[in-house]
Amino acid sequence: MTSPGGAVPVAQTVITVRTPELDSFGHVNHAVFLNYLEHARFLALEEAGFAWSSLDEEGWQIFVVRIEVDYLAEANRGQELLIRTWAESFRRTTMVLGQEIVRADDPNRVVTRACVTAVWIGPGGRPMRVPEHVRVGLSSGTRKG
Amino acid sequence: MTSPGGAVPVAQTVITVRTPELDSFGHVNHAVFLNYLEHARFLALEEAGFAWSSLDEEGWQIFVVRIEVDYLAEANRGQELLIRTWAESFRRTTMVLGQEIVRADDPNRVVTRACVTAVWIGPGGRPMRVPEHVRVGLSSGTRKG
Amino acid sequence: MTSPGGAVPVAQTVITVRTPELDSFGHVNHAVFLNYLEHARFLALEEAGFAWSSLDEEGWQIFVVRIEVDYLAEANRGQELLIRTWAESFRRTTMVLGQEIVRADDPNRVVTRACVTAVWIGPGGRPMRVPEHVRVGLSSGTRKG
Amino acid sequence: MTSPGGAVPVAQTVITVRTPELDSFGHVNHAVFLNYLEHARFLALEEAGFAWSSLDEEGWQIFVVRIEVDYLAEANRGQELLIRTWAESFRRTTMVLGQEIVRADDPNRVVTRACVTAVWIGPGGRPMRVPEHVRVGLSSGTRKG
Numbered sequence: 227m228t229s230p231g232g233a234v235p236v237a238q239t240v241i242t243v244r245t246p247e248l249d250s251f252g253h254v255n256h257a258v259f260l261n262y263l264e265h266a267r268f269l270a271l272e273e274a275g276f277a278w279s280s281l282d283e284e285g286w287q288i289f290v291v292r293i294e295v296d297y298l299a300e301a302n303r304g305q306e307l308l309i310r311t312w313a314e315s316f317r318r319t320t321m322v323l324g325q326e327i328v329r330a331d332d333p334n335r336v337v338t339r340a341c342v343t344a345v346w347i348g349p350g351g352r353p354m355r356v357p358e359h360v361r362v363g364l365s366s367g368t369r370k371g
Numbered sequence: 372m373t374s375p376g377g378a379v380p381v382a383q384t385v386i387t388v389r390t391p392e393l394d395s396f397g398h399v400n401h402a403v404f405l406n407y408l409e410h411a412r413f414l415a416l417e418e419a420g421f422a423w424s425s426l427d428e429e430g431w432q433i434f435v436v437r438i439e440v441d442y443l444a445e446a447n448r449g450q451e452l453l454i455r456t457w458a459e460s461f462r463r464t465t466m467v468l469g470q471e472i473v474r475a476d477d478p479n480r481v482v483t484r485a486c487v488t489a490v491w492i493g494p495g496g497r498p499m500r501v502p503e504h505v506r507v508g509l510s511s512g513t514r515k516g
Numbered sequence: 517m518t519s520p521g522g523a524v525p526v527a528q529t530v531i532t533v534r535t536p537e538l539d540s541f542g543h544v545n546h547a548v549f550l551n552y553l554e555h556a557r558f559l560a561l562e563e564a565g566f567a568w569s570s571l572d573e574e575g576w577q578i579f580v581v582r583i584e585v586d587y588l589a590e591a592n593r594g595q596e597l598l599i600r601t602w603a604e605s606f607r608r609t610t611m612v613l614g615q616e617i618v619r620a621d622d623p624n625r626v627v628t629r630a631c632v633t634a635v636w637i638g639p640g641g642r643p644m645r646v647p648e649h650v651r652v653g654l655s656s657g658t659r660k661g
Numbered sequence: 662m663t664s665p666g667g668a669v670p671v672a673q674t675v676i677t678v679r680t681p682e683l684d685s686f687g688h689v690n691h692a693v694f695l696n697y698l699e700h701a702r703f704l705a706l707e708e709a710g711f712a713w714s715s716l717d718e719e720g721w722q723i724f725v726v727r728i729e730v731d732y733l734a735e736a737n738r739g740q741e742l743l744i745r746t747w748a749e750s751f752r753r754t755t756m757v758l759g760q761e762i763v764r765a766d767d768p769n770r771v772v773t774r775a776c777v778t779a780v781w782i783g784p785g786g787r788p789m790r791v792p793e794h795v796r797v798g799l800s801s802g803t804r805k806g
Contacts (some may be wrong), residue, residue, distance in 0.1 A: 244386075244410035246669055246690050250683040250738075256580040257554065262545035265389035268449075278448055290546040294584045303423055303685075304413075386800040393540040393548055395593075400536050401725040402695035409692065439729045448540075534676075534700035555679035558738075568738055593713055594703075 229334065235310040236364050239271035240330055242304045254301040260293065261336050262309060263325050266340065270301060270311035270323070274363025285349030289318070292343040299329075299337045306330035313364040319347045319353035380455040382415035385475055388450045399446040404483050405438065407454060408470050412487065415456035415468070430494030436465065437488040444474075444482045452467025452482060453477035458509040464498035465490045466509065482514050525600040527560035530620055530656050533595045544591040549628050550583065552599060554613050557632065560601035560613070564653025574659060575639030581610070582633040589619075589627045596620035603654040609643035610635045611654065670745040670797050672705035675765055676741045691734040694773050695728070697744060698760050702777065705746035705758070709798025720784030726755070727778040734764075734772045741765035742772060748799040755780045756799065766803035 231300065241262055250257035280286055301307060308330045314322040320343055327338040348354030386407055393401035417423065425431055446452060453475045459467040465488055471484040493499030530553055539545035542555030570576060590655065591597060598620045604612040610633055617628040677698055684690035707713065715721060736742060743765045749757040755778055762773040783789030 241387075241427060244406060246406040246692055248411050248685040249581070250687045251577050252685045255468045255554075256680050257550035260550060260556070261391040264391050264545075264547065268390045272449075289541070289542050289590075290587055292584075292586050293546070294582075296582050296765060297580055300579075304417075324454075348689060350740065367596050391539060391545050393541065394536060395538040395542045396722050396724070397540045399698075401701065401728065402536055402692055405692035405695060409690075432686050434735075435688070435732055437729075437731050438691070440727065442724070442726050445724075531677075531679075534696060535703045536696040536699050536794075551679060551681040554681050558680045594707075 232367075235312045236366075237265040237266065237273040237311045239298065239311070240271050241265065241307050241309065243301055243303060243307065245303060248303060249369055252302070256295075257294065259297070259301075259327065259339045262307065263295075263338075263340055263342065264290075266309035266311050266325060267323060267344075270364065271360065274360060274366075275361065276357070276360050280357075286354070287347040288344050288366075289347055290342060290344050293340060294342075295338060295340045297338055299335060301329075301337050306338075307336075308333060314341065316356055316361055316365075318355055319358055321361070323364075379511075380457045382411065382418040382456045384411040384454045384456070386452050386454065387408065388448060388452065390448060393411055393448060397447070401440075401442055404440065404442070404446075404472065404485075407452065407472065408483075408485055408487065409435075411454035411470060412468060412489075415486055415489075415509065416505065419500070419505060419511075421505050421508065421515040425502075431499070433487050433489050434492055435487060436503075438485060439481060439487075440485045442483055444480060444512050446472075446474075446482050453478060459486065461501055461510075463480075463500055466501055466506070470511075479494050518545040524656075525602045526656070527556065527563040528557050528600045528601065529599045529601070530608070530634065531555065531583050531599065533591055533593060533597065535593060538593060541647065542592070546585075546587055549585065549587070549591075549617065549630075552597065553585075553628075553632065554580075554606055556601050556615060557613060557634075558598035561650065564650060564656075565660055566650050570647075571598070577637040579637055580632060580634050581629060584632075585628060585630045587628055589625060591617075591627050600624060604631065606646055606655075607649055608645055611646055611651070611653075669801075670747045671801070672701065672708040672746045674701040674704050674744045674746070676700065676742055676744065678736055678738060679736065679741065680738060683738060685761075687737070691730075691732055694730065694736075694762065694775075696704060696764065698730075698773075698775055698777065701727075701744035701746050702758060702779075705799065706795065709795055709801075711792070711795050711798065715792075722782040723779050724782055725777060727780050728775060729777075730775045732773055732792070734770060736762075736772050743768060746793060749787065751791055751796055751800075753790055756791055756796070782797070 247254050247258045308328050310326045312324050314324045322343050325340040329335045346354050346356050388399055392399050392403045453473050454469045457469050459469045467488050470485040474480045491499050491501050533544055536542050537548045598618050600616045604614045612633045619625045619642050619648040636644050636646050682689050682693045743763050745761045747759050749759045750779040757778050764770045781789050781791050
């Protein structure tokens with residue numbers, strides 16, 4: 227399975243909409259999708275061989291510096307959603323990840339598309355080179371669901 | 372499997388901790404557990420035969436009027452948690468549900484225990500009798516996981 | 517005071533960062549800014565003459581269909597932030613709002629810039645014309661803080 | 662002004678309900694009040710002379726171990742709420758704080774009452790004595806709003 231751009235997703239994550247994530251319009255609030263996407267990105271990093279413990283051990287931080295999100299369909303109470311995450315591109319200290327949320331019961335129905343730029347911050351609080359094993363792991367992709 | 376009080380859980384729900392649910396202490400923020408518990412209560416209602424669509428169709432609302440929560444252990448990044456929900460007692464317009472969150476990989480390690488009182492509100496905005504099929508469904512319990 | 521593009525903000529809203537909005541990196545999570553921005557947009561609509569009660573009375577809904585957010589600086593525990601909201605452009609059924617979050621104690625320090633596209637939905641669930649008084653109100657701008 | 666139990670509030674905090682805090686019933690979700698209360702508790706600690714930087718500098722943590730909350734009235738879009746926080750009691754490593762949320766425009770209308778028990782955790786991850794200056798500061802109370 228490939229992303230719209232042809233990249234192989236490094237991770238596919240299934241989440242279930244939780245009732246308190248609905249807003250006063252009765253659907254998932256647009257801000258909540260950013261939580262889903264962040265959750266999926268961390269699982270993609272793990273899938274790519276990144277150990278969360280590195281954040282504490284090395285004093286690394288990963289900061290989001292830009293997001294673009296298109297909301298194409300509503301998500302509702304109790305729905306299962308599938309999130310695909312893949313690498314779009316890398317610069318020295320930043321990575322751009324593509325993400326897509328589809329309905330788990332009908333993966334052709336796209337709910338949300340996102341492009342997220344994140345910068346890696348080193349122990350001194352300054353941008354650091356994206357770790358090589360992360361770059362390689364995210365670039366290769368896997369089919370593990 | 373029975374709850375501490377001997378009741379049979381009407382529902383058992385598994386959730387995964389999501390990264391943005393951690394607070395500045397690096398563990399799941401205490402308020403986030405209320406989202407987990409609400410999610411599990413709605414699934415318990417469904418398991419008990421309650422259709423969510425009734426809320427819109429009948430103009431019903433269910434308001435939490437009291438919670439008591441004991442936090443016994445931390446929950447951390449990526450953990451799977453199992454939530455058990457059961458009926459404690461009913462009065463005419465209110466129901467008291469017991470809930471327990473344990474670690475999915477070690478169900479003897481209790482993370483959180485909760486007691487939640489909710490009142491049913493009818494179309495006119497006034498408390499209504501708890502629907503009989505909900506009372507029966509929640510009281511009987513099931514073993515479905 | 518004008519926005520980067522020269523438009524006059526229709527609303528300026530001050531919010532205070534709340535402790536549970538910090539994430540495991542100890543700063544405001546990037547998703548939380550979307551809550552700040554939504555809050556400010558609704559106040560901007562009100563400032564522009566829109567009554568929230570119209571949503572219920574008319575059966576209108578306002579759905580976000582696209583966001584772009586640049587995160588330029590961290591926000592931390594207890595900080596006061598000033599949010600400026602202005603109209604960027606309109607199409608028949610959509611409006612594009614520009615928003616900027618700056619530090620209240622130093623308005624030259626921009627924390628976040630955002631561009632939000634929202635569609636107006638009518639009682640039948642289909643896009644509707646942006647109400648004329650909203651268009652006029654948002655376009656004129658005010659200096660009321 | 663005194664709390665229901667006669668204690669003098671150590672802090673009074675005003676917050677404004679933000680639109681994304683409403684749930685599908687159109688009022689503030691019950692879990693969101695815990696965020697308001699946590700925010701107010703940290704301001705109360707500060708008011709009592711506690712420096713937030715101590716958390717990082719000393720490696721201290723403050724964990725909520727029990728909450729009891731009664732929800733007495735709804736809170737709605739845009740409302741201003743006043744939160745009073747006071748010390749109920751102390752044990753060696755825990756403190757019990759009382760809190761009350763009222764409508765800012767009518768302080769006799771109580772929205773929520775809460776009792777929150779928190780334990781202080783030292784650098785080794787074990788409970789520590791509540792710092793003496795915190796105990797004194799919280800016990801004395803102030804009238805500063």
